Amino acid sequence: MLLGxxxxxxxxxxxxxxLVDFGFALPYTWVLVEGPEGRALGVAMTLPEEVQRYRNSITEPSLEAFIGKADSINAIERTLGLAAINxxxxxxxxxxxxxxGDVLELIPENSGKVALIGNMPPLVRELREKGYExxxxxxxxRLWDKDTFSDALEYHLLPEMDAVIASATCLVNGTIDMLLDRAKRAGLFVLTGPTGQLLPEFLRGTGVTHLAAMKVVDIKRALLGLKLGSFKGFEEGNRKYVVEVM
Known part of the structure; x- marks a missing residue:
């Protein structure tokens, strides 16, 4: 399992x-760490639909305790673990x-079939306007529309795809291994969104080609947005980047 x-x-x-501070919250769970070089903030999108039992086995929070639960079957523990890893x-x-820049810059013209794992309306709209299949x-x-497929069809259709843009929440819901296995034909496999703040070397040799995430450049501003449950407030403290997995 990749998360392991x-x-x-x-x-x-x-x-x-x-470990300086943390919060299991909406829209993002977050972990703040500090070292000799300063502070860093990591996030993971909270998926309420994945949380079945509101119980966490961690009684003494620590950075190591959170990271150790990153591959837990408990969604709360897994989300905190990913935020800590980030x-x-x-x-x-x-x-x-x-x-x-933005993930759109990675997708070449005439790229064939492009899969989006997760309905990301702004990205979907721009790709359709540019004529991509x-x-x-x-x-x-709740996020479906008339042109959206259930994720149950990923297993059957991903082998036909030439490029995959996957919301990094596939790490949170535990589907990343299946996606990579079924999308081996794809020459481009991007993990996108704030949850994709991973070190690129963690994904070397997995099939992931790029990470398109956000670097928190104003921790105070981003943290206030997180505590207020604000997408916009959090993103105002960030800068989008795209990095290749070498």
Missing amino acids: KIKREALRLANGLE AVSQYHIDLSGAEW IYVFERNA
Whole structure:
């Protein structure tokens, strides 16, 4: 399981970092860490539809305790674990070779069939306007429209796709391994969204080609947005980037 591999690598890099604060919240769960080089904020999108039992086995919060639960079957523990891994990743990440831009810039013309894992309306609209042949898959029925496929069809249709743009919440709901296995034909596989703040080296050799995420450049502003449950408030403290998984 990919999350198991990622958590082992993150635990090694967490050495010397301190858990400053955290919150399991909407729209994002967040973890704030601090080390000799300063502070870093990691997030993971909270998926209420995935939470079945509001119980967390962690009684003494720590960075290591959170990361250790990143591959838990408990959605609360898994979300906190991913936010902690992202905080560690953002502390260590080197974005000197990153492109400060949007995921749209990665998709070449005449790219064939493009799958979007997660209904992301602004991205869907722009891709359709540009004439791409896109297939939108979504688990949450509340986000369906007439052109949206159930995520149950991912298993059958992903082998036909030439490019995949996947919301990084596939790490939260535990579908990342299946997606990578079924999308082996795809020459482009991007994890996108704030939940994709991982260190690129965590994904080396997996089939993921790029990460399109957000770097928190104003922690105070972004953290206030998170505490107020505001997408816009959080994003105002961020800068989008795209980095290749080498």
